[in-house]
Amino acid sequence: MYVIGERINGMFKEVRAAIQERNEQVIQNLAKAQLQAGANALDVNVGPAAAEPLEAMVWLVKTIRAVSRAPLAIDTTRAEVMEAGLAEAGPGSIINSTSGQQERLALFLPLAQKYEASVIGLTIDEKGIPRDGAGRTEIALRIVAAAAEHGLEMERLYLDPVILPVNVTQPTPGHVLSALREVRLLSDPPPKTVLGLSNISQGTTQRSLINRTYLVMAIAAGLDAAIMDPLDEELMNAGITAELLLNKQVYCDGYLKAYRSSVLR
Amino acid sequence: MGFEIPVEKWASAVNTVTLGATSAEGGTRTSTVTIGGAATLPFLHFEGEIPHPPVIAMEVLDMEPQGWPEVLSAPFAGVLNDPSAWAKKCAEEFGAEMICLRLASAHPDSLNTGPEEAAKVVKKVLGAVGVPLIIWGCGQADKDNEIMPRASEAAQGENCLLGTATQDNYKTITAACLADGHKLITEAPIDINIQKQVNILVTEMGLEAGRIVMFQATGGLGYGMEYAYSIMERTRLAALGGDKMLSMPMLAVVGPEAWKAKEAKGPQAEFPEWGPEKERGPLWEAMTANCFLHGGTDLLVMWHPKAVELVRGTITGLMRKVAV
Numbered sequence: 001m002y003v004i005g006e007r008i009n010g011m012f013k014e015v016r017a018a019i020q021e022r023n024e025q026v027i028q029n030l031a032k033a034q035l036q037a038g039a040n041a042l043d044v045n046v047g048p049a050a051a052e053p054l055e056a057m058v059w060l061v062k063t064i065r066a067v068s069r070a071p072l073a074i075d076t077t078r079a080e081v082m083e084a085g086l087a088e089a090g091p092g093s094i095i096n097s098t099s100g101q102q103e104r105l106a107l108f109l110p111l112a113q114k115y116e117a118s119v120i121g122l123t124i125d126e127k128g129i130p131r132d133g134a135g136r137t138e139i140a141l142r143i144v145a146a147a148a149e150h151g152l153e154m155e156r157l158y159l160d161p162v163i164l165p166v167n168v169t170q171p172t173p174g175h176v177l178s179a180l181r182e183v184r185l186l187s188d189p190p191p192k193t194v195l196g197l198s199n200i201s202q203g204t205t206q207r208s209l210i211n212r213t214y215l216v217m218a219i220a221a222g223l224d225a226a227i228m229d230p231l232d233e234e235l236m237n238a239g240i241t242a243e244l245l246l247n248k249q250v251y252c253d254g255y256l257k258a259y260r261s262s263v264l265r
Numbered sequence: 266m267g268f269e270i271p272v273e274k275w276a277s278a279v280n281t282v283t284l285g286a287t288s289a290e291g292g293t294r295t296s297t298v299t300i301g302g303a304a305t306l307p308f309l310h311f312e313g314e315i316p317h318p319p320v321i322a323m324e325v326l327d328m329e330p331q332g333w334p335e336v337l338s339a340p341f342a343g344v345l346n347d348p349s350a351w352a353k354k355c356a357e358e359f360g361a362e363m364i365c366l367r368l369a370s371a372h373p374d375s376l377n378t379g380p381e382e383a384a385k386v387v388k389k390v391l392g393a394v395g396v397p398l399i400i401w402g403c404g405q406a407d408k409d410n411e412i413m414p415r416a417s418e419a420a421q422g423e424n425c426l427l428g429t430a431t432q433d434n435y436k437t438i439t440a441a442c443l444a445d446g447h448k449l450i451t452e453a454p455i456d457i458n459i460q461k462q463v464n465i466l467v468t469e470m471g472l473e474a475g476r477i478v479m480f481q482a483t484g485g486l487g488y489g490m491e492y493a494y495s496i497m498e499r500t501r502l503a504a505l506g507g508d509k510m511l512s513m514p515m516l517a518v519v520g521p522e523a524w525k526a527k528e529a530k531g532p533q534a535e536f537p538e539w540g541p542e543k544e545r546g547p548l549w550e551a552m553t554a555n556c557f558l559h560g561g562t563d564l565l566v567m568w569h570p571k572a573v574e575l576v577r578g579t580i581t582g583l584m585r586k587v588a589v
Contacts, residue, residue, distance in 0.1 A: 250461055254465040
């Protein structure tokens with residue numbers, strides 16, 4: 001389970017204020033706390049309301065880099081902000097994200113090569129979000145082909161079948177699970193998969209429970225990575241336990257503790 | 266047309282552990298031993314680095330062994346009642362890279378010797394040889410908690426390997442290890458889950474993972490050998506996959522276990538189809554060691570010098586990097 005911590009995002013009040021005031025302490029505490037809790041990488045997002053997104057992104061990355069060398073997922077739709085973030089973060093970063101549209105792929109895949117980064121590819125195209133699992137897999141195949149054309153190895157490609165809130169579209173969680181299963185058959189070695197997990201519970205009252213239940217289901221369907229909240233201890237425990245049950249970790253009575261002290265970055 | 270061997274990309278490597286301290290390091294050893302560090306499965310040199318070959322320690326008891334067959338005691342004629350002389354012979358004549366001193370006499374069912382005797386024999390053996398030392402208790406928990414701290418203290422500064430910490434009895438020996446700067450053997454009853462748990466318990470006391478060597482109570486053929494092998498294999502795979510609580514080098518006790526079998530020591534007179542016991546015994550021990558080498562064992566504890574010689578040849582051969 002590759003955990004990308006989601007907390008450094010300007011849509012959260014505390015982070016938005018920290019970005020506005022250039023308060024390093026808040027950001028650095030969030031970085032350290034997430035890594036301590038078991039995150040493998042940190043998502044970095046200036047948020048929708050940031051006044052100068054490029055400067056804000058560079059400041060966020062610099063601030064985190066002062067306390068950690070963990071891989072960073074640069075989370076933005078703007079190419080110039082993405083490039084500034086990647087340049088500041090260094091090799092081994094994650095491009096979060098491109099869609100399946102040709103122009104977007106042409107814009108972001110070369111950045112992956114230039115900055116030695118991995119890429120998250122959303123299975124969305126000009127027609128929007130696909131209706132079902134097969135629609136997602138079709139776009140995934142296009143992204144895989146484009147990645148191959150740009151010389152990007154499958155180990156550096158994460159396909160995101162776009163999970164939506166369960167109270168908005170209830171069939172979608174099932175479609176995403178079948179996409180997760182099918183995407184692994186697209187190439188050998190297969191591309192990896194990722195989900196923006198918290199999306200599934202957006203607007204519901206049982207956010208924690210829904211998040212961790214779906215994480216377990218997705219891991220069983222082959223999910224490799226998730227953008228999620230590592231500070232949600234029950235969520236982390238559920239994910240660790242799901243991996244144990246799939247024989248990906250050796251059991252011992254202290255297996256939860258063992259996982260956290262074993263996190264590879 | 267060439268054939269490309271498919272190689273695995275492992276996430277991590279086995280820990281490296283150094284045993285013994287020279288005068289520059291505060292001890293009196295004339296040599297040190299480094300084990301572990303493999304970045305792939307046993308001997309797959311084409312796939313990853315294997316920086317250190319497996320090492321052979323010969324076992325010395327602190328009392329004359331009971332019931333050893335003639336084949337086994339013959340090479341040690343005259344020294345079996347003197348641990349210093351016995352250790353010296355192993356190190357100088359038989360090329361043992363380490364000595365494993367087992368404090369067998371302390372066992373309540375044996376001579377029930379105490380902490381002072383343990384400290385004394387440790388000091389004597391340290392004085393007799395220059396190679397690093399393993400100090401192994403008598404196997405009875407309460408007694409070991411009495412003798413091991415004194416034995417550990419007597420060897421302070423020599424960077425020995427102390428044995429063993431188990432799930433039910435680890436606190437005293439871990440504290441001794443921390444106090445006197447030694448390394449620690451963590452033991453489990455052929456159980457990978459318990460092995461991992463003991464490592465967690467011990468590291469929670471403040472002993473770094475890099476100071477641990479793992480021991481699954483190894484049995485010879487007919488006594489669980491293949492089960493021990495498969496656990497070693499699983500453990501090594503977990504280490505290479507990044508499990509830090511199973512990344513330590515592994516130790517196997519070959520001598521006592523191999524020689525338990527009647528196939529190792531039964532006289533030809535009684536078992537004519539088995540051939541001469543003079544060759545059979547050492548071969549049995551050597552083949553047991555070979556099995557564990559392929560499971561990933563980094564440190565073998567052995568008895569018969571002929572078996573040691575055979576296994577040393579095997580290790581040399583397996584460590585040769587052949588062009589593929």
